[in-house]
Amino acid sequence: MTAHKYQRSAFVCAVAMLTAAGASACSGSTQGGASGGAPAGGAATLTIQGDAGNPALVENFNPLQPSSALHGVNLIYESMEIVSPIDGTFTPFLATGNKFTDPKTLVFTIRQGAKWSDGKPFTPSDVVFTFNLLKKFPGLDGNGVWQHLSAISTTGNDVTFTFNAPNVPFASTIAQIPIVPEHLWTSVADPVKFTNTKPIGTGPFTLGTFAPTQYALTKNTSYWQADKIVPAKVLFPAQASNQSTNQLDVSSGKFDWAYNFLPDVKTTYVARDPKHNIYWFPPGGTIGLYLNLTKAPYSDANFRKGISLSLNRTTIADKAVNGYLGQASMSGLILPNLQKWLDPTLANQGQVAQSASAATTAFAKAGYTLQGGKLIGKDGKQASMSIVMPNNFSDWVAAATEVTNELKKVGMNVSTDLPQFAQYSQQIQSGTFNAAMGGFGGTGTPYTDFNNALNSSFAAPTGKLTANNFQRFKSPAVDQSLAALASATDESAQKQATTQLEQAMYNQTPIVLLYYGGSWGLFSTKSFTGWPSATDPYTLPTNYNNSLLTVLTHLKKS
């Protein structure tokens, strides 16, 4: 500490005397200074901005309950394989690989030599046990695995999954179910409510210490690829409930890996330690304007195209995500992540540019013309729209405000509606909205993205809840393409079906896709390198799901 800094502390101590702290605040302030600085402990300890746990973390390491389990559970348990959320590439973990013997039969070959952290060997029967557990307790089957599976069996090192119907893309869901040890979980009476405070997994880490403000994982030296794991310890300090406080915490350089939106990241993060602080904000999903297709004039594809052509998506992205990410491709694919599936015949990679004349033409086809500054339909009424979104999703609100302004310029009467999240979700699920902001895609698998958004089986009648296809899109041709993609095992057939879906998205505009939502990865190379980046995009920088495990197997000592 320099002399100059001492003066400041002395001043603060004098102030502190007046407050609750009293005399001992002065000794405390030194401690505060230390903990506010860089991560201590050298290269062996990795500090990750942890779970939102305020005022206290709830101890839960049940890997089959991802919504209530703490993030660290992803380093304790493993699944058969991990599928990249960027481009859908499979990386083997507890399995060495998988193949479809026919579009309804999927075989995983299970890895030999892996061990549970209590020393017992991991076997194919653990896999079978886990999937049967999901069947017995539907409360654990959040992915609806058993809506698609009819049977599971094992022969030697192979585990065979039989599907009800051809569903090749569903392999990624099966592959990523965390596997739990049969010898311990067989005696758990209610695995749904089980908090598993002494987790035994096959993963690279075991639970070290747990406190309501922070937990620590220590390296599992008997891990089957222990040589790939560099950190000896991983710390997960809890986040604050206040976003501004969290941003200061991240900026102060406390973490090796944080996940946080920061405005002006070059100043607020990189410049704080230009030698070590890096960031990567890849697209992790698409944000779009959902129009209720059961209502006129939104039921008319020409009208939807008119809206799409009236928007300046670059400005929208600038307003919503500080320009960190750009406008979305109307192909429905997240680019550049899914570049290899992109239909080359789509103009400008499927990006729709603002064009007043093209919009006028499209609106005219739908029967709407500009009269006295207002877009008037055949019924003589002005086209109007109310866009609903949750009031606390600030980037959606910013985007919708810009959309509102731009659509007003083409003569529409547009307003926004900002209720609580619960009310928003009620409206979009029951189909009572007329326009809404919403997320699309982001699974890394084109089939899953398109199927959730466009499959007519999700298009429930208005008033009935649906979890997908909120806009209620129905098209037999699209359903056929989806079915074709589901049963395609070779890449050319997959490409053909994906291209059809992209064209449906582009030409019929079931959702007006606007911009890419970001994945806010902030890293420090002070102790570790090998973070995912634009040049090595092996996974998204999300530090709350199984990307944790992928990243930990890539980290090197710096």
Added chain:
Amino acid sequence: MTYLTRKVVLFVITLWAAITLNFALPRLMPGSPVDAALAKLASSGQSVTNAQRHAIEVQLGVPNTGLLSQYGSYLKNIATLDFGTSYSFPSETVAQTIGKALPWTLVLVGTSTVLAFVIGTLLGVYAGWRRGRSADSVVTLGSTLFAAFPPFWLGLLLLYVLAFNWNLFPIKGGYVPGATPNLSLAFFGDAVSHSVLPGLTLVITTLSGWVFGMRNNMINTLGEDYVTFAEANGLRTRTVALRYAARNAILPNVTAFGLSLGAIIGGSVLVEGVFSYPGLGNLLYVAVTNHDFPLMQALFLVITLSMLVAIFVVDLLYVRLDPRIRQ
């Protein structure tokens, strides 16, 4: 009826009214905890079925008995401090969750309230005594300025300057992450350094109320004959100011102080939120944002009760301070 019995009877009646209101309010609100839980489920992308609704009703113990028997068991639960299990912290009872947060708030907000009261009252005496002069202007203007800061904003400002830029204090929490609360000196020092900024925020923003109350009472009292008489008798200025004027002027401030002690338990939702302090205010914020009805109900009950007790105690104190009340 004597003053005391009257007060006790009044206390019991208000207590009953508050407890009953706390029972009635959540039941008068539109929607139910089950709806809230279902909405949460639906928002995670699952479809909601009747079976799920029933399962949640069973989980939450939503009764299908009459209101009167619900009321009976509610009273019984309060008497035994059984508030059920919160949704946000399912591994412990509501009483345990509150018990853990209570000491933090008591110490932080309690100490800050006492300090703000003492400092504010002394400044008020000083400003009142030197009314109209520059010292008065400095004190009144200064405290008005600080009172105009919204507490959470001042909190963020202090956080940014003292904790972030100068690294003098930790950014958040009640103690260093990972520590287990205990009575050791090291932990105490750590906890103190974590409480400086939230404490400072609370003191600064609540100071002005005390300053103004005391200053204005002082000015009134200074106009009284007995003060002039004391001055005319040639008593020392200090003695007149403190023993004659201030002692009489402080009565309304004592009442207000009692009330603010009652409000301590409620904590300071915004300030505790900014600093992620592990106290009741922060807990209340979490409970409200998570629609955590059991936790909310218990917290509101605790807040109401402590307020009532504080008012009761102030009433009793008045008997000592002002003999005229006793009849």
